[in-house]
Amino acid sequence: MNDAIAGHDEPRLSPSLQTRRLHLRMLTNEDHAPLYRLSSDPDVTFQWRFRGTTPSYDEFLKQLYPGVLCQFVVSPHGSQEVLGLVVAYNADFRHRFCHAAVVMHPSLHRRGLGIEAFMGLARYVYYGWDFRMIIMETVGIAFQNFASGEEAGYFTVEGRIRDQFYYGGRYWDGISVTHRRDQFEKIMQGPVGQLLAPGRRVKVPPPPK
Amino acid sequence: MATGNTRTDVMSLDEFKAWFVAEMDWSPAEISEDDDLVEDLGMDSVGAVDLLAGIEEAVGGDVIMPIELLLQITTVRDAYLQYCALSHLPYESDVPR
Numbered sequence: 001m002n003d004a005i006a007g008h009d010e011p012r013l014s015p016s017l018q019t020r021r022l023h024l025r026m027l028t029n030e031d032h033a034p035l036y037r038l039s040s041d042p043d044v045t046f047q048w049r050f051r052g053t054t055p056s057y058d059e060f061l062k063q064l065y066p067g068v069l070c071q072f073v074v075s076p077h078g079s080q081e082v083l084g085l086v087v088a089y090n091a092d093f094r095h096r097f098c099h100a101a102v103v104m105h106p107s108l109h110r111r112g113l114g115i116e117a118f119m120g121l122a123r124y125v126y127y128g129w130d131f132r133m134i135i136m137e138t139v140g141i142a143f144q145n146f147a148s149g150e151e152a153g154y155f156t157v158e159g160r161i162r163d164q165f166y167y168g169g170r171y172w173d174g175i176s177v178t179h180r181r182d183q184f185e186k187i188m189q190g191p192v193g194q195l196l197a198p199g200r201r202v203k204v205p206p207p208p209k
Numbered sequence: 210m211a212t213g214n215t216r217t218d219v220m221s222l223d224e225f226k227a228w229f230v231a232e233m234d235w236s237p238a239e240i241s242e243d244d245d246l247v248e249d250l251g252m253d254s255v256g257a258v259d260l261l262a263g264i265e266e267a268v269g270g271d272v273i274m275p276i277e278l279l280l281q282i283t284t285v286r287d288a289y290l291q292y293c294a295l296s297h298l299p300y301e302s303d304v305p306r
Contacts, residue, residue, distance in 0.1 A: 020273055021273060021274075021275065021276050021279075076276050107280065108280075109254070110247050110252065110253055110254050110257055111254070111257050111279055111280070112254050112255075112257035112258040112260075112261050112279075113276070113279075114254055115254050115255065115257075115258050116258075144253065145253055145254050146253055146254040146255055147253060148235060148253050148255045148256060149253075149254075149255040152255055154255060191258055191259055191261075191262035191263070192258060194261075194262045194265065194266075195258065195261075195262070199265070199271045199272060199273040200270060200271050200272050200273060200300050200301075200302070201273050201275065201300065201301045202272060202273070202275060202295065202298035202299065202300055202301065203298060203299050203300070203301050204275050204277045204278065204298060205298075
């Protein structure tokens with residue numbers, strides 16, 4: 001077994017859902033309301049599932065599970081706080097791929113935590129299924145947040161539809177990227193690998209009142 | 210840089226800036242402590258991963274940069290201050306209960 005995928009120095013029979021700062025956990029009923037609020041956040045909604053529309057709470061819940069292979073709430077270690085959601089969906093078992101999406105609270109954008117959460121999901125997916133690749137569909141405005149990853153070998157841009165989506169007074173490209181198993185194993189040897197490694201936590205004092 | 214289980218001497222701000230330019234592939238050759246990492250230096254999420262991993266390695270001792278400190282980083286100076294904080298905060302296991 002590949003150690004990067006096992007997430008441990010020794011071969012083990014279950015994949016870790018812990019990353020360096022985060023843990024990926026099952027959704028519970030208590031998570032539905034925070035996720036509903038996150039889905040309607042102005043900085044998130046146009047780039048996520050509902051594309052700016054405002055479904056009812058019941059409709060939101062109905063659309064939370066269809067097509068999903070696995071999905072996890074993203075929380076900090078030692079907390080149930082909802083920082084985001086990672087989803088693997090539309091799995092194709094014949095051709096051995098699935099799609100994935102990551103949504104994080106806007107205050108966490110460009111902090112590296114979305115990549116950390118995604119890598120935790122990728123480790124789980126590649127551990128559990130013999131998939132060749134994970135496909136992500138994104139929008140140019142969101143792609144800006146991680147664009148340099150293409151040059152760094154995190155993923156490959158496979159396709160681009162020019163001016164597909166309209167947000168904020170202009171059209172943005174729709175972009176398809178793949179994260180292949182061999183890319184996962186390769187980048188785990190660099191700084192990304194540290195995102196999934198255990199380490200020592202420090203005690204942070206509470207902020208002054 | 211520190212390795213293993215010990216945290217090393219803390220860099221000065223000027224040393225940190227030199228380290229930053231040398232270690233962050235995405236950094237321009239000259240930076241100011243007031244530069245905004247995203248707006249002025251163009252840091253994206255991948256760059257943030259580089260910075261996180263780099264600071265943790267520079268501090269040594271296999272230390273984890275906590276989310277609370279991470280969220281306080283906007284400028285180069287902020288990154289330096291949180292690097293300093295990370296260098297001095299006690300490990301959780303060392304805190305008396």
